[in-house]
Amino acid sequence: MVKGVILRQFHSLILLLFMLDTFANSTDIQPLRQLRPRLVHLYNWAQRTPDYNVIWDLCCDHGLLGLHLHQATTAYGTHVHLVDQVEPIVDKLQTQYAHRQDGNLSICLTPAEHIRLAKQAKQLFIIAGVGGETVASIIQSILPAIQALPPSPHQQIDMLISPNKHVFSLRRALQAMPFTLIEEEFVSDKGRHHEHMFLRYQPAAPTPPSEVGDALWLPATQDKRIYIDKLIKHYGALSQYSPTAFNQQALAAYQALKHKLFGE
Incomplete structure (x- = not known):
């Protein structure tokens, strides 16, 4: 009787493992990862x-x-x-x-x-x-x-x-x-x-x-201020290292944007 119970439990375990493996490898039911x-x-x-x-x-x-x-x-x-x-x-x-x-x-x-x-x-x-x-x-x-x-x-x-x-x-x-x-x-x-x-x-x-x-800048938020500050820092450094018209125009544009949004 004990052997019969053990055998049935073993068969149940094998069946469970098979079902889990089938589920894991089933391409039809695997969900896509969430989008960020x-x-x-x-x-x-x-x-x-x-x-x-x-x-x-x-x-x-x-x-x-x-x-x-x-x-x-x-x-x-x-x-x-x-x-x-x-x-x-x-x-x-x-x-x-x-x-x-x-x-x-x-x-x-x-x-x-x-x-x-x-x-x-x-x-x-x-x-x-x-x-x-x-x-x-x-x-x-x-x-x-x-x-x-x-x-x-x-x-x-x-x-x-x-x-x-x-x-x-x-x-x-x-x-x-x-x-x-x-x-x-x-x-x-x-x-x-x-x-x-x-x-x-x-x-x-x-x-x-x-x-x-x-x-995209409205409403003006702290995250947007941080982002604009990074751009000003970036183009400020570029303008010192490579004072091209493009770098200086980008710097001036973001400085003017910050002043417009935050009065700074």
């Missing part, structure tokens, strides 16, 4: 227009933002592309998320200038986690393909950008491009601060973002 505040903000912006036909998550790195958007837009048939030009990153994504690659998700190893845009479609580009100069370079490499699209009332090209540095350079570059600023916002994430911009391709009379931003 910076990416949550971009996700919420993207969800304002849930009927995008195509979403391009460029410099996708871990691919989380694009994967969350793919999961959220399944009902709309949105095709999400996770795009990076670093082969190990793409290889890892293709292995890790092979089970999620359906007809509406692609993981691509390609530089931005080789992207093939859909015609007569609402398309969203997301560029986050790289410097402002890199963001500007990526947009410039995509722009010829955008400009080559035949005009259509069904066409809309939007961009969500979240540079991690060199924002003044990016804003300067955007002022020479045919994009209108739809919205901008200041986002804090674990002590790091980001300037987010929502842009729309508008070749006729675009309204680009200003050099240092406008709406």
